[in-house]
Amino acid sequence: MLLVFLACAGGGPSDGGEAPVLTEGPVRERSRGLEEDLARTRAFHDARPRTETPLGVGTDLPDGLSSLSAASCGGCHPAIYQEWRLSTHAAAWRDRQYQAELGKSGNRWLCLNCHTPLLVQQDLWPVDLVDGDVERPVLVPNPAFDASLRSEGITCAACHVREGMIHGPGLGGEAPHPVVTDPDFRSEALCLRCHQAVATYPGKDFVCTFETGTEWRDGPWDDEGVGCASCHMPAVERPAAVDGPTRTVRRHWWRGAGIPKDAEGHPPEAANPPGLRISAEWTERTLRLGLTNARAGHRLPTGDPERWVSVDVVFVDSSGELVGEPWKHRIGQEWTWHPEPVKRADNRLAPRETRQLEVATPTGAVAALIEASSHRMKAEIAAFHHLDDYPLSRVTHRLVVPIAP
Numbered sequence: 099m100l101l102v103f104l105a106c107a108g109g110g111p112s113d114g115g116e117a118p119v120l121t122e123g124p125v126r127e128r129s130r131g132l133e134e135d136l137a138r139t140r141a142f143h144d145a146r147p148r149t150e151t152p153l154g155v156g157t158d159l160p161d162g163l164s165s166l167s168a169a170s171c172g173g174c175h176p177a178i179y180q181e182w183r184l185s186t187h188a189a190a191w192r193d194r195q196y197q198a199e200l201g202k203s204g205n206r207w208l209c210l211n212c213h214t215p216l217l218v219q220q221d222l223w224p225v226d227l228v229d230g231d232v233e234r235p236v237l238v239p240n241p242a243f244d245a246s247l248r249s250e251g252i253t254c255a256a257c258h259v260r261e262g263m264i265h266g267p268g269l270g271g272e273a274p275h276p277v278v279t280d281p282d283f284r285s286e287a288l289c290l291r292c293h294q295a296v297a298t299y300p301g302k303d304f305v306c307t308f309e310t311g312t313e314w315r316d317g318p319w320d321d322e323g324v325g326c327a328s329c330h331m332p333a334v335e336r337p338a339a340v341d342g343p344t345r346t347v348r349r350h351w352w353r354g355a356g357i358p359k360d361a362e363g364h365p366p367e368a369a370n371p372p373g374l375r376i377s378a379e380w381t382e383r384t385l386r387l388g389l390t391n392a393r394a395g396h397r398l399p400t401g402d403p404e405r406w407v408s409v410d411v412v413f414v415d416s417s418g419e420l421v422g423e424p425w426k427h428r429i430g431q432e433w434t435w436h437p438e439p440v441k442r443a444d445n446r447l448a449p450r451e452t453r454q455l456e457v458a459t460p461t462g463a464v465a466a467l468i469e470a471s472s473h474r475m476k477a478e479i480a481a482f483h484h485l486d487d488y489p490l491s492r493v494t495h496r497l498v499v500p501i502a503p
Contacts, residue, residue, distance in 0.1 A: 124204045124235045125228055132157070132241040139223035139238070149295035149306060152211045156218035156255055157242050158262030162275035166218070166247055166255040174274070174339045175254075181350040181365070182254065189359040190214070190251030195475070198483035204233035205304065212292040215256045219248040232299055257288060269338055269345060286311065289326040293401070298439075305439045310400045317449030319395035329370045329395060330354070355399060355472040357492045372494040373398045374407060374447075374470055380502045385411065385457040385466050389429070391447035398447040399430060404475045406430025407494075413463035422460025430473075463501060470495035 129135055136157065143151040156166055164170055168188070172179025182188055190196070190213040200206050207224045214220055221243045228234035247253065258264050260278075268279030282288045294311030314320055331348035338347045353369030373394030379386050389409060391398040399405040407429040415421045432443040447453060457466075473491045480488055 124206075124222075124233075124237050126222070127225070127236060127238045129239050129241050135223060135225070135238050135241060136217070138225040139217065142225050147297060148291065149297055150208055150211060152217050152220070153215035153256055153291060154217070154260050156216035156244075156247070156259060160259060160262050160264055160275045162273075166216075166244070166253070166259060168250050168253045168255075171254040176340065177336060178338075178347075178350045179254075184363045184365045185350065185352045186354065186359060187252035187352055188250065191219075191248055192251065193359050194485055194488055195480075195483065198485060203304070204235065205299075205302075207235050207237070208232060208306070212295065213251060214248050215252060215292070216247070216259075218242050218244050219250075219253075219256075221245075221248070233302070269347070271342065273339075286314070286325045289330075293326075301438070303436050303438055307403055307439075307441075308401055310396045313396035313400060313449070317395060319449055324395060326395075329393065332368075332370065354401070355405065355474070355492065356494070357472060357474050358489045360489075372470075372472075374494065376409070376468060376470060376495055376497060378466065378468060378497060378499045380459075380499075381456075383459045385459055385499070387411075387427075387455045387457065387468070388452055389427070389447065389455065390452040391449055395449055397449070399472065400446075402474070403431045403433050403441070404479070406473050408471050408473060410469045410471075411457055412467050413460050414465050414467060415462045416464050421462045422458075425457045427455060459501065465501060466497075466499045468495065468497040468499060469493060 130138075136155070140155075159166065168179060168182060186193075193213075196209070196213060200209065207220075207222070210220050217223065217240070221240055222237040223240050224235040225238055226236035228236060247255070258266060260280075263276050263278045264273070265278045265280040265283065267283040268277075290311040293308055295306045295308045296312075297306040299305070314326070319325075327348055330352050331350065333346050334349055335344055335346060337344055349369065351365035351369035353365035356364070356367070356372070358364040371393060373391055375388075375390040375392035377388035377390070387409070394400070399407055409427045409429070411425040412420055413422045429446055430444075431441060431446065434440045434442055459466075471491050471493045475490060477490060480490055
């Protein structure tokens with residue numbers, strides 16, 4: 099019997115808990131054939147919450163397509179393909195942090211449904227749970243497994259292919275493949291299949307806690323008709339396909355915090371600028387900071403509970419030397435993962451919320467140097483996962499604020 103570590107996304111030595119315990123691994127069965135195994139896994143998923151189900155199957159190749167690979171799509175949609183290649187979606191499977199998490203627990207099948215959301219991308223299919231335990235799935239080998247497609251993570255077909263048809267927003271015109279106009283592509287519905295995923299598992303030290311959709315609905319952007327694509331897929335005037343007419347289409351960058359995943363590349367700053375806005379003014383011996391979630395339609399930061407934003411201030415004298423003590427403000431969540439997940443604190447900025455803070459100015463200071471940065475995880479957790487040289491942060495703001503005479 100295979101033994102694996104029971105743990106959670108984000109769990110590590112910095113949590114202060116005891117080491118994870120060992121649990122039985124998944125139970126595997128022989129394949130009964132594609133159609134029967136597919137029917138069994140689809141019946142299993144039909145009885146599970148939406149957050150635990152794949153987006154599609156991918157076994158039916160639409161007419162006019164030679165492959166479901168992103169490169170194949172890029173033959174007619176080169177601009178979209180090049181943007182996707184730089185996206186976090188394209189890195190969803192190969193991401194080193196994700197790969198480190200996958201090997202820690204028998205709940206692997208849960209995570210696959212967002213990171214490789216077509217069933218054809220998954221090497222093993224769940225058909226049952228032993229005693230209802232999500233860490234003891236009954237798995238069968240996938241007869242239609244496509245390893246090359248799995249490596250593409252959230253690939254074109256993951257969003258656009260359903261039951262042998264190409265789904266999209268409905269731009270009109272002729273296409274060499276069947277196209278279905280799908281209203282989900284003009285709303286938040288498709289995005290929130292994965293970015294609004296909340297689930298707890300009693301007795302386990304992991305949770306699914308992605309509440310970006312709730313944060314957006316609770317804020318002003320939803321009421322104003324500004325959805326996910328407005329920021330994360332900016333509009334651009336260009337042909338949707340080679341030799342097609344120029345029209346309004348959307349970028350396929352999906353940039354977020356802007357921290358690269360690997361050396362493959364990353365979307366440019368223009369994809370969507372940082373959500374944080376910083377203002378600063380002097381009031382006698384105090385530096386007054388205004389921190390505003392100006393551009394993010396959800397809390398800042400959102401998504402993975404280990405993410406945070408740091409605002410750091412140091413002071414310099416007329417010689418450029420540091421004076422006084424550095425000042426730091428952390429914006430994010432604090433969790434304890436063991437023996438079970440508990441959120442201890444959350445001071446993230448709601449959409450358009452402004453937080454006013456005052457920093458005492460040391461004697462001799464002539465200027466304040468302000469730096470803001472986005473962070474993926476703590477360095478000790480990265481070390482626990484053996485993520486050497488993995489990008490952990492990115493500087494988003496640098497300001498020099500002279501002290502008014």
